[in-house]
Amino acid sequence: xxxxxxxxxxxxxxxxxxxxxxxAILAFILLIVFVKGFGALNLDMITKTPxxxxxxxGEGGVLNAIVGSIYIGLGSTxxxxxxxxxxxxxxxxxxxxxxxxxxxxxxxxxxxWGIPPIVYGAFGFTLMLYLGxxxxxxxxxxxxxxxxxxxxxxxxxEVLCTIPKGLHEASLALGSTKTEMAYKVxxxxxxxxxxxxxxxxxxxxxxxxxxxxxxxxYTDLIPVTFDEPAATxxxxxxxxxSSPIPEVRxxxxxxxAILTIMILVISLVARxxxxxxxxxxxx
Amino acid sequence: MYLRRRIIDRLSGTWMVISLVTILLLxxxxxxxxxxxxAPVFEQHTLTELITSSNWAPTxxxxxxxxFIAGSLYVTVLAFIFSAPVCLLxxxxxxxxxxKKLVRIIHPVIDILAGLPSVIYGVWGIxxxxxxxxxxxxxxFGQNTTGYSILAGGIVLAIMCIPYMLNMLMEVFKTxxxxxxxxxxxxxxxxxxxxxxxxIRHSRPGIVSAFGLSLAKAFGETIAVxxxxxxxxxxxxxxxxxxxxxxxxxxxxxxxxxxxxxxDAALMFAALLLLVIxxxxxxxxRYLIHKTQKA
Numbered sequence: 102x103x104x105x106x107x108x109x110x111x112x113x114x115x116x117x118x119x120x121x122x123x124x125a126i127l128a129f130i131l132l133i134v135f136v137k138g139f140g141a142l143n144l145d146m147i148t149k150t151p152x153x154x155x156x157x158x159g160e161g162g163v164l165n166a167i168v169g170s171i172y173i174g175l176g177s178t179x180x181x182x183x184x185x186x187x188x189x190x191x192x193x194x195x196x197x198x199x200x201x202x203x204x205x206x207x208x209x210x211x212x213x214w215g216i217p218p219i220v221y222g223a224f225g226f227t228l229m230l231y232l233g234x235x236x237x238x239x240x241x242x243x244x245x246x247x248x249x250x251x252x253x254x255x256x257x258x259e260v261l262c263t264i265p266k267g268l269h270e271a272s273l274a275l276g277s278t279k280t281e282m283a284y285k286v287x288x289x290x291x292x293x294x295x296x297x298x299x300x301x302x303x304x305x306x307x308x309x310x311x312x313x314x315x316x317x318x319y320t321d322l323i324p325v326t327f328d329e330p331a332a333t334x335x336x337x338x339x340x341x342x343s344s345p346i347p348e349v350r351x352x353x354x355x356x357x358a359i360l361t362i363m364i365l366v367i368s369l370v371a372r373x374x375x376x377x378x379x380x381x382x383x384x
Numbered sequence: 385m386y387l388r389r390r391i392i393d394r395l396s397g398t399w400m401v402i403s404l405v406t407i408l409l410l411x412x413x414x415x416x417x418x419x420x421x422x423a424p425v426f427e428q429h430t431l432t433e434l435i436t437s438s439n440w441a442p443t444x445x446x447x448x449x450x451x452f453i454a455g456s457l458y459v460t461v462l463a464f465i466f467s468a469p470v471c472l473l474x475x476x477x478x479x480x481x482x483x484k485k486l487v488r489i490i491h492p493v494i495d496i497l498a499g500l501p502s503v504i505y506g507v508w509g510i511x512x513x514x515x516x517x518x519x520x521x522x523x524x525f526g527q528n529t530t531g532y533s534i535l536a537g538g539i540v541l542a543i544m545c546i547p548y549m550l551n552m553l554m555e556v557f558k559t560x561x562x563x564x565x566x567x568x569x570x571x572x573x574x575x576x577x578x579x580x581x582x583x584i585r586h587s588r589p590g591i592v593s594a595f596g597l598s599l600a601k602a603f604g605e606t607i608a609v610x611x612x613x614x615x616x617x618x619x620x621x622x623x624x625x626x627x628x629x630x631x632x633x634x635x636x637x638x639x640x641x642x643x644x645x646x647x648d649a650a651l652m653f654a655a656l657l658l659l660v661i662x663x664x665x666x667x668x669x670r671y672l673i674h675k676t677q678k679a
Contacts, residue, residue: 105574105576105577106574108574108576109574109575109576109577112473112476112576112579113477113481113575113576115473116473116474116476116477116481117477117481117482118473119469119470119471119473119474119477120473120474120477120478120482120486120490122470122474123470123474123490123493123494123497123546123550124489124490124493126497126543126546127493127496127497129512130500130504130505130508130543133508133511133512134504134507134508137507137511183403184403184406184407185403185407187396187399187400187403187404188400188403188404188407190400191397191400191401191403191404192404195397195400204674206404206408208667208670208671208674209408209411210407210408211666211670212411212663212666212667212670213407213408213410213411215597215600215601215604215662215663215665215666216411216414216604216659216662216663216666217601217603217604217605217606217631217658217662218604218606219604219606219631219634219635219655219658220414220418220604220655220658220659220662221414222634222635223418223634223651223652223655224414224417224418224655226638227417227418227420227421227652228417230421231417247410247414250407250410251407251410254407278389278390278392278393279393279397280392280393280396280397281389281393283396283400284396301499304499305499307501308499308500308501308502308503308504309501309502310501310502310503310606310607311502311606311607311631311635314635314638315638335501335502335503335607338503338504338506338507339503339506339607339611342506342507342510342611353507354507354511357503357504357507360501360503360504361500361504364499364500364501364504365496368492368495368496368499372492372495
């Protein structure tokens, strides 16, 4: 056999190993988190807030953190929709004839995506001090919404930019204003992308720890108003894991399993929904 | 009726512009906000002093960030060394050799890996990587360690980089025109030779950008690294020793920073430094991608 064929063979195997190993890594991570987590998971974990002595192995659960995370996820997603969706539509409706402007905007959005959550967290913290607020649900929501905005805009935009230009022109020719075209035609046609963007942002909002660490605080109670602090699931994992008591550490694994399940469910729903809604699109 | 439609159009159009401009100005707003908070620290120290000094004693007003910057660089470089070859090979396999079925499976796998929260990687690192290093790897090299080390941080970070880097590399390889590869094949080159000499050469700027952007991503990663890296100021270049990256420093000390004078300003400076470094890297490599995509 020639040398080059041997080389080909070696690299073919190596590269196949590399790509299968990525699937294996995901399986490994999920397996460990679930095996460890389900060992400590019980109904109390998801239905009760921490009772007295919870952090020494006492009774209770992490309902406060689950609810807190969902509140922050929902609140920040709503803000991100209100600001992000119009921005994405603007890029694809008003800027459609200005290719260069579109490119510049997308370029900056991509760069924004790279800013790490801890920087948003630090900024949220300074903003909070500036406004004289304490660590609270609303501070967490605002900080996380800044974090997920670029994700929201860019992933909605990804789908909007594939919509054929003819649809656009047809709607204008029928006498619609740009706004009507944006919301009644483009938004509907890109609905699958919108849903994906929303769910992606929501998942990010639930899972992020670095941004809420400074801003949302931590509490054993479920927040009732916006100015109360809120616990979050990633921080619940983090804090319980740093405890020296084995029972508490076990609960951290259980909380991690809960968080992973939530993220997996959101990701599955996103796939399913985006598939379903893109079926009825005009191509 | 017509007037109403016009007014709605005008209002909504204005809101769209405001939204977009706000988002685009976000890095500037964040930068200025952090700078205002960090300003007191500049009054007593110069920028070079802050970045290059190793003297870290917040209670005495000494803020030398070099050990933390070095710690960040160290874990980032390790993560890059571990993840880059795997991602490059996997991206080649997935775009050039792999069956459609495998590619269909790999996309959700990448999505889920990218979507898993940082803290989950941290938990996994504590459960698997840390004991593995202290129990097997370190004794193999005759080292004694708790496992919470630069190396653990590097490995966890490498895995977190994979979905990001792989996705970008696959995008890059997909843009190589089929024709150039076929031309090479028809001249008698093997598949691998065509990949090596045509596909990789053609996508070199893209590969460099993907690597650069992943480095930037790794540099700012906080929670997962902080959970496994040991959080002790870097003292040697031994990867089995603990380290203290910049993001971990910020996250660990936000509680006490208000009780020590200047500490909050110094930490906000650290956040500003992170922002600037990462934004510059991002802008540079994104520009490279945009430029090559046009060509």
